[in-house]
Amino acid sequence: MTKKAIIIGSGIAGIASSIRLALKGFQVELFEANSYPGGKLSEIEIEGYRFDAGPSLFTLPEQVDELFRLAGKNPKDYFEYEKLDVACQYFWEDGTRLKAYSDLNLFAEEVQTKLGEPAQNIREALRKSAFIYDSLAPLFMNRSLHQLDTWTNPQALKSYLRIGKLGIFSTMNEANRQQFSHPKLVQLFNRYATYNGSNPYETPATLNIIPHLEFNIGAFFPKKGMHDITMSLYKLSTELGVNYHFGQKVEKVLVENGEAKGIRVKGKDQFADLLVNNMDMVNAYKTILKEEKQPKLLLKQPKSSSALIFYWGIKRDFPELDLHNIFFSDNYALEFEHIFKKGTIYDDPTIYVNITSTHKSDDAPEGCMNWFTMINVPNNQEQDWDKMIAEAKRNILHKLNRILKTDIESLIEVEEILDPRTIESKTSSAQGALYGNSSNNKFAAFLRHANYSSAIKNLYFCGGSVHPGGGIPLCLLSAKIMSEMI
Incomplete structure (x- = not known):
């Protein structure tokens, strides 16, 4: 039976x-x-604009391909994707702009040219990231931590011998400050804590495993979104x-x-x-x-951070923007203090703008763009979200206007908003936290x-x-x- x-x-x-x-x-x-x-x-469609509603970065595509192969299918008959030439573009208030090329040598040269950071520091940081991944992925990502054989197999024993080099005893920020001389590059690599809703000033440097996925393996985009x-x-x-x-x-x-x-x-x-x-x-x-x-x-x-997302149909093309774009806060530490200590939104938030129409033109009308505009925010603790969202929107618009030298609000044709309350109601995520429990301690x-x-x-x-x-x-x-x- x-x-x-x-x-x-x-x-x-x-x-x-x-x-x-x-x-x-x-x-x-x-x-x-x-x-x-x-x-x-999932996705959202509004008056000719299509938005991917949630996760926007695609790494380790082999995890998807594997499911088709297990079923005896050719993955390409169902699902196609492309590797990105530029993983992300970074913008600062002082006019600095940086392209994180997927080609490691190009990225290292870009950092050395724009920031004066020795190219070797980038190569060494990504070598260390690969080392952490190779040491821990077989143990933490592919096996249960709650079964004895996970801790007694040969791979686990090998990891024990490397424990001092895996970043367990320092924070991500401490490790990145030791690795890089330029504060903007420290900030860029601290950003990877947000990939699981954590605070780079508290989460262990073990999370420096994440850049390996984006740079050494690659960032990808599904051709249909x-x-x-x-x-x-x-x-x-x-x-x-x-x-x-x-x-x-x-x-x-x-x-x-x-x-x-x-x-x-x-x-x-x-x-x-x-x-x-x-x-x-x-x-x-x-x-x-x-x-x-x-x-x-x-x-x-404690739960991870959440997100406030504005889905904006923008009736203009911005050729300087790509699929993934980050507009950094001038005080990253204070931003995370607001998120995790105060339960509020900092008035100079780091803004992420994802624009799939740069790679999939039918996601927006001709000459327009679909902006998935997101900031990291605290999870839902019964704050006055309506007031916080209104203030955050003003701060986001002012910041984008300053950096892009335009008037974004006049270009917004359609808008939909997702906040921690609606994240919880739509996805049953406790307190609207995006990643469950936070990773702000070594355990x-x-x-x-x-x-x-x-x-x-x-x-x-x-x-x-x-x-x-x-x-x-x-x-x-x-x-x-x-x-x-x-």
Whole structure:
């Protein structure tokens, strides 16, 4: 008899889990509260403009390709992407502009020319980043931290011998200040803490693993936009027989004698041999698992930062802008103090502008651009968000006007806003945090929920709120780790 699996939530990890379980021979039923798949990795269309709603940076594309290959498919028949020549463009108030070329030699020359920073410092920083990745990825990204064999295998023993060189005992900012002489380059490399919603002045320098993904391996762009990651995998999963139930909010996980038996949806019970929770772990325990034993230590952990996003249809072309653009704050430390200590938005925020129409022209009308304009903000702690959003919008517009020497507000043709409150309501992310628990201490990796329940048999977990963390590659890896346990 075919075994049945129920997956709760169709975020990218939930979809990946459905594919892996279908390939293991399970009949997979996936229940999603929204009317569409993808969770944060969805899209918005407004009057001729298309926006990728959530994640905008694509790294480690092999994690997506692997799912098609496991199914015996050619990835290119479903999903195509291109490597970026410029990973990101950086702008400062004093007129400094920097292109982060994907070609390491070009990037090193750009930094030396524009900032006077020796090119060798860039090469050495990225060599160290690769070293951290090679030492830790097999341990932290590809295996469960909650099983003994992870800590006793030969790769783990090798990592123990390198522990002093992995950045565990210093902060990201401290390591970058030792590596670089120019404060703008320190700021640029500190920015990678935001890739998992952390504070570079507190998070361990181990997170300097991230630049390796963007520079040494590469940053990519799906030819049909980021949302195509969702839709291509959704298509594959349906071809493998996965049944999706949209608009079906799970009310309760059914547990009997310490074993997960199924779920309750709209008052009806659905039974299965195993359950996979792709819902944010904190909100899951507060709602569908509220009658079960609570992992109190994990639930009390501070949450990552969130985001305030303005989706703007801009009725003008800016040829100096590319796919990824960063407009830096003049006081980065104070910006993070506001986010993580004060729970407020600094009046000179760092602004990220993602413009997919630079690579996918039909995302905006001719002569126009689709601006995904984002700043990092605190998670939702019942602040006066309406007031904060209005102030932040004014500060964002003034900053962009100063640097680009224009009047952005007069060019905004359409607008939609996403803030921590709507992030929580649309994606069930606790407090609107983008990456679950924060990584602002050296033990953060060990304070993420396991990919299985130690208290409830046949209940598994995947997604950005559990091991190994948030972001597309890690969410896909969470599905892989989870499925290999079954």
